Amino acid sequence: MDFFILIVLFLYIPGLSASSFTRILRTSLDDSVDDVLLTYVNITHHVDCAKSCKSNCVAFTYEPETKECRTFAKRFCRNDTAEKLATVMLFVKVEKGQTPANPSDCNEMDPDVFCSGVYRITPSAGVSFDVYCDMETDNGPWTVIQNRQNGDEEFFRPWDDYKKGFGNPLGNFWLDDAMNLHNGMQFSTYDRDNDVKNDASCASINQGGWWYRACYDANLNGRIYVNGSDNSRSLVWDYFYPDVQWPHMMKTRMLVKH
Numbered sequence: 001m002d003f004f005i006l007i008v009l010f011l012y013i014p015g016l017s018a019s020s021f022t023r024i025l026r027t028s029l030d031d032s033v034d035d036v037l038l039t040y041v042n043i044t045h046h047v048d049c050a051k052s053c054k055s056n057c058v059a060f061t062y063e064p065e066t067k068e069c070r071t072f073a074k075r076f077c078r079n080d081t082a083e084k085l086a087t088v089m090l091f092v093k094v095e096k097g098q099t100p101a102n103p104s105d106c107n108e109m110d111p112d113v114f115c116s117g118v119y120r121i122t123p124s125a126g127v128s129f130d131v132y133c134d135m136e137t138d139n140g141p142w143t144v145i146q147n148r149q150n151g152d153e154e155f156f157r158p159w160d161d162y163k164k165g166f167g168n169p170l171g172n173f174w175l176d177d178a179m180n181l182h183n184g185m186q187f188s189t190y191d192r193d194n195d196v197k198n199d200a201s202c203a204s205i206n207q208g209g210w211w212y213r214a215c216y217d218a219n220l221n222g223r224i225y226v227n228g229s230d231n232s233r234s235l236v237w238d239y240f241y242p243d244v245q246w247p248h249m250m251k252t253r254m255l256v257k258h
């Protein structure tokens with residue numbers, strides 16, 4: 001998948017006070033019909049539609065087939081990995097300093113401009129990778145470093161996989177980004193035993209990669225529980241309920257920001 005394909009199409013319109021627009025991708029416009037300011041018909045070109053987007057208009061759509069132009073006072077967030085709308089072109093007004101050329105993490109991205117989605121970040125020079133940025137959870141934006149939503153992705157993996165990260169940023173994945181956050185414990189995988197249990201490997205017993213001590217209260221990279229399976233190997237978060245010991249979780253995600 002190609003991430004960060006920014007279709008930037010700036011329109012500088014002579015005579016208009018330096019309004020510029022960029023074409024953006026978004027999955028759907030269905031929830032926006034009530035936000036239409038004005039609808040124009042028989043507009044022959046999207047540049048002419050842009051000329052209609054003045055004062056309180058911040059976005060417009062143009063449909064070449066029907067020659068229909070619609071203006072909006074509502075902001076649309078952009079999602080660069082979304083499917084392009086089949087026929088409708090969507091443009092938003094660009095304000096100065098709005099687009100981070102090269103964000104170092106999700107927190108640098110304006111949640112009013114960008115939707116939740118996969119973005120390429122550059123945490124340090126020469127190190128870039130794709131992450132899922134969560135723009136909707138409170139106090140965000142958050143960089144999602146782990147997401148479990150079903151059993152499709154194997155999490156019982158060797159050291160190198162956890163080091164690199166694995167999975168699909170839109171589905172189940174692990175992003176190895178916080179090795180030293182977990183109270184001084186080192187990260188262990190079945191092929192690298194860094195736990196403090198001398199007689200066994202916690203990662204092997206509990207079937208995940210984690211900052212095991214001897215062994216865990218949480219095992220978020222353990223196996224998805226299915227009826228009858230061994231709970232100790234499961235995706236577990238103890239103390240989640242006051243009265244249930246070692247409850248298994250069906251979905252988890254880990255969010256970080258600095």
Ligand SMILES: [Ca+2]
Pocket residue numbers: 193194195196197198199200201202
């Ligand atoms: Ca051990």
